[in-house]
Amino acid sequence: MNAEIIAVGSELLTPYRKDTNSLYLTQKLNELGVEVIFKSIVGDHREHLTQASRQALSRTDIVIFSGGLGPTEDDLTRDCVAEALGIEIKRNPELIAALYTRFASRRLKMPPNNERQADILAGAEILKNSRGTAPGQWLQTAYGGSDKIVILLPGPPGELEAMFEGECLPRLEAALPVEYIATRQLKIAMVPESTADQRAAAIYKKFSDVQTTILAAGPGEVQFHLKTHAKSQEDAEERVDELSSLLEEEFAEECFATSGETMEQIVGYYLQMRNATIAVAESCTGGLLAERLTRVSGSSRYFLGGAVVYSNDMKTHFADVPPLMIVENGAVSKQVAAALAEGIRKRCRASYGVGITGIAGPTGGTEEKPVGLVYIALADGKKTDVVERKFLGDRERVRYWASQQALDMVRRRLV
């Protein structure tokens, strides 16, 4: 079974308003085994909305509308759905009475246009609105020779969610065939999306029953989203586990999370497991690495301190980099990265020290040391590794890449 969600309202076509109802509805539908295959956003426009309704009915089993059920002339969902389905609308006398009572109870006179909220599609069931005046509607009908479920919900998220939970879920559970879904999410560090895809394709193509989506989630992070349906929850879990295990094997070194954890959380987790602490000295990342490490609540247990050492003086002052070393090799060099890592480790008496120096750009590059060149060092008192990388992209991306590389180096050392 599949679904389309149509969000109705001209305000959703401005730069300032996001449709968030569809995320809620997608999650609820996915849990029932219903896939959302289209989302549309349409203004308060009779012709556009009727056309969008027809298209949705012609291509999906379940069509859910949010919004456009209010009392004003702009509220067109009822009319347009009726026109698309070629059915009548009837004004429900009990609903009219209830509306008048509701207004009277608040000692208000009901404006007559409110009666429009009592317009019901022929054959539809009324969905109670526990948080507002506009009732929803549920219609099971035929269109183009197939069975369709059409659901009309109010736009305000509070009203929509209460109505979906209380009125739609029981009806959907009764109407849908039983299906079980399992999902997994793998996160891969520092592998280009195309390389990740190439290495994974040979594996996931053998699992035609598991839907696999590859996502570049930011500099240095690719995600695999796996999802399958089966006749029992056990079967579904087994099938995604099988694919997940093969992918984890292929990306044994690069896969850092299998349950949605962030890179910072994973690094924090390993540091705590090893009873270890960390300190960082950053030049071009300007504090981003420290900021990422401390995004995790409780990071004070393993993160001791950081120094942002932009100037040469500060590199010496906070991390004891020998001034002569900077003169001889330049501030952006393997040697200085290593000295930063070693210096900050000693200063903070940490188990691990990280040093980063590079050219984030857009200015400051030379032919020999171009924008994007970054040295990242990791010291643990016994050995110091230094990696030279040439990152592409703007200042923000170069800085993020560098912080990601640093976190991944720490992770690999700790695993």
Place this chain on the structure above:
Amino acid sequence: MNAEIIAVGSELLTPYRKDTNSLYLTQKLNELGVEVIFKSIVGDHREHLTQASRQALSRTDIVIFSGGLGPTEDDLTRDCVAEALGIEIKRNPELIAALYTRFASRRLKMPPNNERQADILAGAEILKNSRGTAPGQWLQTAYGGSDKIVILLPGPPGELEAMFEGECLPRLEAALPVEYIATRQLKIAMVPESTADQRAAAIYKKFSDVQTTILAAGPGEVQFHLKTHAKSQEDAEERVDELSSLLEEEFAEECFATSGETMEQIVGYYLQMRNATIAVAESCTGGLLAERLTRVSGSSRYFLGGAVVYSNDMKTHFADVPPLMIVENGAVSKQVAAALAEGIRKRCRASYGVGITGIAGPTGGTEEKPVGLVYIALADGKKTDVVERKFLGDRERVRYWASQQALDMVRRRLV
């Protein structure tokens, strides 16, 4: 002229991913006088995407696709648009060469599937991607007897925005009928949205011809977007200037930018103007303030260094906070904030020193010192101001609020 935006990608049909590109595109199109009348979200599915393309072409003048231009088999936008338009695709040899060069410059072997990124619709112009590998495409063509503009953009917001700004805007401006529009954007620091609206409403309501939108742009930042149309550019500019001046007067102290500058840029600008330097010592913000200051290219001219001092030891070690002061007042106190600001200022020999200490949460709060309590200090060698704030929201928001408050204190001291 009207437009439809089609966001492509199965991940956008999950509960986890919002399409944010369409908000950016809507804003840019609105500024050109183009209305967005439909937004669609389609998965990586050949038939669905081709169908959605045909519908969009049949109902709007400009059709913009975001996403689906990558190298993987899932990336179908090029193919489906070609099929919908009934035109050929040609693999561009120069683009292939450029792709190989790009990989070679990073010392990587290019997976052959990357060549798909060089597939160009017959008659289309190539839009350069300054931030990634997938080029965009611009096609002016006829469909169903009308002129259409078809634009293919990459999905990652950074790539899409840079490409739209650099490659699409000039082409759209040339292709669209002339209209005179003037816009202004004012940014206000540390005023709640509702208060800002209340204070502004009395002013902007007198300007019924200037469209005014108020936007909460993040913790501690509210934006006013002003926009008007007129018969000449001069008339339009004069009208928004008039309103802008009145708002700037009302928010004389809180308005920090009138030309789109970020808070970090403004602070950097004032520091350079005063030939001053800055250093920061951060506890709860964990490096965020240093990271924000150094987002600005060229910040090395005024940002000397920063220390992330999570533990008490580090507060003493890097910023000379007396250990007894911490024992007597607690690490989260006015006294320690002031000592951090003064200590880091002296250590780095900077004109200004900032100290931040607080409880970002979600754990670590007490009745006396709850989550969200933050002390922010600014020292210049003559006087040290300390502000106590109680910020609402989660860890991320509390940290951002605190960094914004710190930047705004520096700004106000420098103005």
